[in-house]
Structure formats: C-alpha cells, structure tokens
Amino acid sequence: MPEARLFGVAGIFGEPCRLLEAVARLKASGWERLQAYTPYPVRGLEGALDVKRSPLAGTVLAMALAGTALAWLMQWWMNGVDYPTVVGGKDPRSWQALVPIMFEVMVLFSCLTAALGMLFLFNRLPRFGHPVLEAGLGRFTTRDKFALVVEAGAAAFDAEAARRALREAGAETLMNIPVPAPAFVGLRGLLRLAAAGGALAAAGGAGMYWLIKLWPVLPPMSHMLVQPRLDAQMSSAFFADGRGMRPPAEGSVARGRLAEALVSSRTAAGLAAPLPVTPAVLMAGRRAFERTCVVCHGPVADGTSLLTPAYGAVPANLQARKFLAYSDGMIYERILRGHNAMPGYAWALDDDRRWAVVRYLRALQRAQHAKESDLP
Numbered sequence: 001m002p003e004a005r006l007f008g009v010a011g012i013f014g015e016p017c018r019l020l021e022a023v024a025r026l027k028a029s030g031w032e033r034l035q036a037y038t039p040y041p042v043r044g045l046e047g048a049l050d051v052k053r054s055p056l057a058g059t060v061l062a063m064a065l066a067g068t069a070l071a072w073l074m075q076w077w078m079n080g081v082d083y084p085t086v087v088g089g090k091d092p093r094s095w096q097a098l099v100p101i102m103f104e105v106m107v108l109f110s111c112l113t114a115a116l117g118m119l120f121l122f123n124r125l126p127r128f129g130h131p132v133l134e135a136g137l138g139r140f141t142t143r144d145k146f147a148l149v150v151e152a153g154a155a156a157f158d159a160e161a162a163r164r165a166l167r168e169a170g171a172e173t174l175m176n177i178p179v180p181a182p183a184f185v186g187l188r189g190l191l192r193l194a195a196a197g198g199a200l201a202a203a204g205g206a207g208m209y210w211l212i213k214l215w216p217v218l219p220p221m222s223h224m225l226v227q228p229r230l231d232a233q234m235s236s237a238f239f240a241d242g243r244g245m246r247p248p249a250e251g252s253v254a255r256g257r258l259a260e261a262l263v264s265s266r267t268a269a270g271l272a273a274p275l276p277v278t279p280a281v282l283m284a285g286r287r288a289f290e291r292t293c294v295v296c297h298g299p300v301a302d303g304t305s306l307l308t309p310a311y312g313a314v315p316a317n318l319q320a321r322k323f324l325a326y327s328d329g330m331i332y333e334r335i336l337r338g339h340n341a342m343p344g345y346a347w348a349l350d351d352d353r354r355w356a357v358v359r360y361l362r363a364l365q366r367a368q369h370a371k372e373s374d375l376p
Contacts, residue, residue, distance in 0.1 A: 007131035008151040009162040011171030016042045019146040022169035023048045033151040037141040067109030071102040135177040271329025285360025
C-alpha cells in the first residue's frame, strides 16, 4: 500500500508491560505521534504517552457555574423583584427556595456543554468511523491484546521504519492502517433518514394517543381530575376525628394578619395591631368608635354610657386596669366576636377599621393614664 494512504502502523502486544516498554522505547527513538488502544485502563500509560488533560472538564465546570448563576439571577428577579410573593411568611428573595431550579439548570448546562463540546469542539465529531476501527484493530483490543499505533500525521512518514521500530519493541503482530475513503451521505440517504424519522414520530404519537384513549386511567396516565381529593367540610377516614379539614399545627406562629376564622381567645393573645400609629389611622378609628362604641362605653371609653338608665346593662370600663393589660389582639377579638351582652361587629367594621379602633382605644387609654414623662 502506498505510504501516503496510510493512517499509521499498529503493533499488537500480548501484555500491558510489553506495551509500556514499547512506548518508552519508541519515545526514546524520536517517535512522537503514538496512540495506544487497550481493553482496560493501563496504569501509567497516559503519562508514558504524554496525554494532555482534556479541557472538556474545565469547560463543563465553567458552564455549570454559569448555569447556576443564571438560574439564581432569573429566580431572584422574578420572585423577589418583578413579582414578589410571600409564601408562608418567608422572604421572597431567600436563596434556599431557589436551590432546586439552580441545580436543574446547572445539570442542563453541564450536559449540553459536555455533549456539544465533545461532538463539535474537541473531538470534531460527528464522524461515521475511525481508521483504527475500520482496519479491524478492535477485534484485538476489545479482548485481551494491546495495540500501539504509530500515526503518520501530515509530515513524510516512513512506514518501514515504523514497522521495524515496533518489531524491535516486541510487537507480536504488525498491521497497516489505511486512510478510509471519505463517506458522504447523499440526498437519497438524507431523504430516507428523514422519512424514517417522520414515520417513527407519527407511529409513536398515534400509539400514545390510542393508548391514552383506550386506557385513560392506566398508570402513569391517571388524570388529575379523578385523583383522590378532599373538598371543604368533607369527612375523611384517614384522620382519627373523621374530619378532612385540619386545624393549624400546635405552636404555629402567625405572620402578618391572622384570618378571621382563626382568631379566638387563645390565638388573639399573641396578636399585635398591624396598622401604624398615624393621624389617618387614629382618625379612622375615632370615626368607627363614635359610630359603634361610644354609645355604650362613653366618649373616653370609661363605661359612662350615653343611654338612659332604662338600658339596664353595665358597659365595661375600658380604662380599668384589666383592659389596660389586654393585648391588641384580645381587644380585636372582643370587637370581632363580642362578649356577654355586647354583640360582635364583624358585620359593621372591616378588618382595617377594627384594628383602627384598637389603635384609637389605646390612644384614649394613654390619654386617661398619662405619665409625667408624656408632658413636653
């Protein structure tokens, strides 16, 4: 075979130690373009061949870090800046909730970089074959033999000298590896591949459609509309009390405003008024107090009723020490639910007005029990 058509010359060795010795001998003789093919990793072979570390790992690491940073930035902007949503009282910009998506995008960037970098950047793939494989060397190196190939390269190549060097290094068998003729996929082949791919996609889609159509509840095709669920007020045999709706976990801490249905004499003790002490809030509380409360509790909330003695009831003196010790939530709960002869005012006052009344009542109590330090 003409030497210009050779990819290289291969020598077959029976033992890995013979291969390592041959590599060292050929390197010392000045042969540089050497490549080994073994059925399993041989310790020390990479160092003997001066195999450089592939830049693929560093590229994958860089893109993994870029994907992680991009995922964090995307979620931070959407959840914490553009459309912040508080879930369970947690900070919308907390990084802990962003970790799953950061991990997924990191894996996506890493896999794409590894695949595309190997195919198009480092290995210059796709290729339909390799001269070493097409020459049949794989029938030796995939079983129990070790091959060392002296590649021709672009410069002038002395095949006879390469065969002589391999024979002197102890090669049991010598093989010439030709450069295969370039293989091109013609238009007809491309059309056949496209037709086959289209047929497979159509068959798969049609098969999945009829599979879901004929067996709609076959796992994992169970529809979400028919999954077990509990509506409000439904019973449940899963819980000992038979109720589907569950109370809040014992010891739960309310954040922000507690729903009216959850406000009770037990939960109200720990609530504080969420509205700030501003002239607008105090004025709104004064108007609501004068409209609903002053008739019984009096203008300064000391229990001096504006009604005649025929009224008969004894309104509470909200200036008493007992009510001074009440928390904001306890006063709010009395306005919401009522107490004794006093009815609840949930129907007359919305949530903000009830809290505004609490703030105004605190101002009245402070005014009636002013300290010397309150004076200018």
